[in-house]
Amino acid sequence: MNRLPAWIEPRAAYVHIPFCAHHCGYCDFAVSVGQDSLMPLYVDALSAELARLETPRRVDTIFIGGGTPTHLALRELGRVLQAIQQWLPLNSGGEFSIESNPESLNAATCELLADAGVTRVSVGVQSFQPHLLKALDRVHRYEQIPQALDAVRAAGLELSLDLIFGAPGATLADWECDLNAAIAYKTEHLSTYGLTYEKGTPLWKDRERGRLFPVTEDDELAMYEFGIDRLASAGLDQYEVSNFAKAGHRCRHNEHYWANNAYFGFGVGAARYVNFSRELNVRNTSDYIRKILAGDSVAFQSERLSPLERAYETLAVQLRRTEGIHCESFEQQTGFAFEPLVCDRLPALHEQGLLTRTESALCLTRSGRRLADAIIEDLLKAKPTPASRRPLPRREG
Ligand code: SF4
Structure with missing residues (x-):
């Protein structure tokens, strides 16, 4: 059967669970903390939103994110998985991910996930060191990490880890230690993020009042650069600004976002991109x-x-990928040749060694990747030339 292109027909689905055990000091997400009594009603509502599809929609990837999805009581998590199986059947060979944190991951949870067809668990470890977990105001203890990761492995699930670098007081040696620990667990996938001080969060307030000292920009950059090399030496290649994977283990769900493909979204605060429309659900759980x-x-x-x-x-999203923008498929997907869209910005970025142009693609250089956000912002200010539009025959939803 011929399928429509993935930027028209959603092949990815995101399901949001807002509950967390604790609101971490750096997090500005709208999470539900201390509202566990709402879990059964939330799962009723989520199931009802999925049922609004009316007919089951087959997808290639599912991602249950949060919040902390595994903070749900086992019974409620089982109901969420059942509703997903009913309304979003996964195509053969599909990827089914769930986010988790060490304090809420045990053998019983992992067995339930594996039985429901989940294929990979993304664990928000953030650091393997007690003093950095404390600096980040995480609720899990160092000792909870090994049992959580062992449970993922015992259930035969793929592992992805999230790590944060540049916490207050962190050194390059700390970062090396965290990377080594992740590598020792033979994780197939790793996401690394520099700590950001989101306005209004407790960590931001502490920084404003001089109660903590952030690492310098130079140190943070050194950590980012070090991570790229250390992970590559362990077979984890960078395929996006913040993401690394062993061969064959990229997060295919996130690759849909970075391709700007269509996707379904369910749950409080969830976004969806269907029929070229972006929609956002209300952010308050009640x-x-x-x-x-x-x-x-x-x-x-x-x-x-x-x-x-x-x-x-x-x-903007495709440039985040190490492979960058493929000229031909960009034109096919958007109806525009990309070069005239940004031509007034390209020479300067090229001269500064931040962008590189091959015959078939445009991508950020290694130095460009660490400035990805600023470069993308700059490109978005470019003025298109009339020649950029090429009338291509294609269907719009
Ligand atoms: S566990 Fe994640 S989503 Fe929940 S508060 Fe902490 S950082 Fe935010």
Whole structure:
């Protein structure tokens, strides 16, 4: 059967679980802490939102994210997995990921996940060192990490780890220690993020009041660079600004986002991109439950992008990939040749050694990757030339 391209027909689905055991000091997500009594009602509402699909939709990737999805009581987690199996059957060979944290991951949870067809668990370890877990205001203890990761392995699930570098007081030696520990667990996939001080969070307030001292920009950069080399030497290649994987173990779900493909989204605060429209669900858990159970729409923001806006958006996300933007497929996907879209910015970025152009692709250089956000922001300010639009025959949803 011929399938429509993945940027038109969603082949990826995201399901959001907002509950967490504790609100970490650096996190500005709208998480539900101390509201565990809402779990059964939330799962009722989530199941009802999935049932609004009316017919099951086959997908290639599913990602249950949060929050901390495994913080759900086992019974409620089982109901979420059942509803997903009913409404979002996974194609053969598909990828089914779930996010988790060490304090909520044990043998019983991992067995339930494996039995329901989950293929990989992404664990928010953040650091293997007690003093850095404390600096990050994480709730899990160092001792909980080994048993959690062993449970993932015992259930035959793939492992992905999240690590944060540049916590207050962290040194390059600390970072090397964390990378070595992740490598020792033979993780197939690793996401590394520099700590950001989001406005209004407790860590941001502590920094403003001089109660903590962030690492310097130079030190953070050195950690980022060190990570790329250390991980490559362990067979984990960088395939996106913050993501590394062994061969054949990239996160295919996130690759849909970085290709600017269509995707479904369910749950409080979830985003979806279907029929070239971006929609966002309400961010308050009680509002979400109330609206769904009353039969109302939960989308509070909806925007259909113009073809030009879509082209710029595609450029911005695809440039995050190490492989960059493939000229031909970009044009096929967006209807625009990308070069005229950004031509007034390209020479300078090229001269500074931040971008490289091959016959078939445009990508960030290694030095460009560490400045990815600023470069992308700059490219988005470019003015398209009239020659950028090529009328291509293609179907729009
Ligand atoms: S566990 Fe993750 S989502 Fe929950 S509060 Fe901490 S950082 Fe935020």
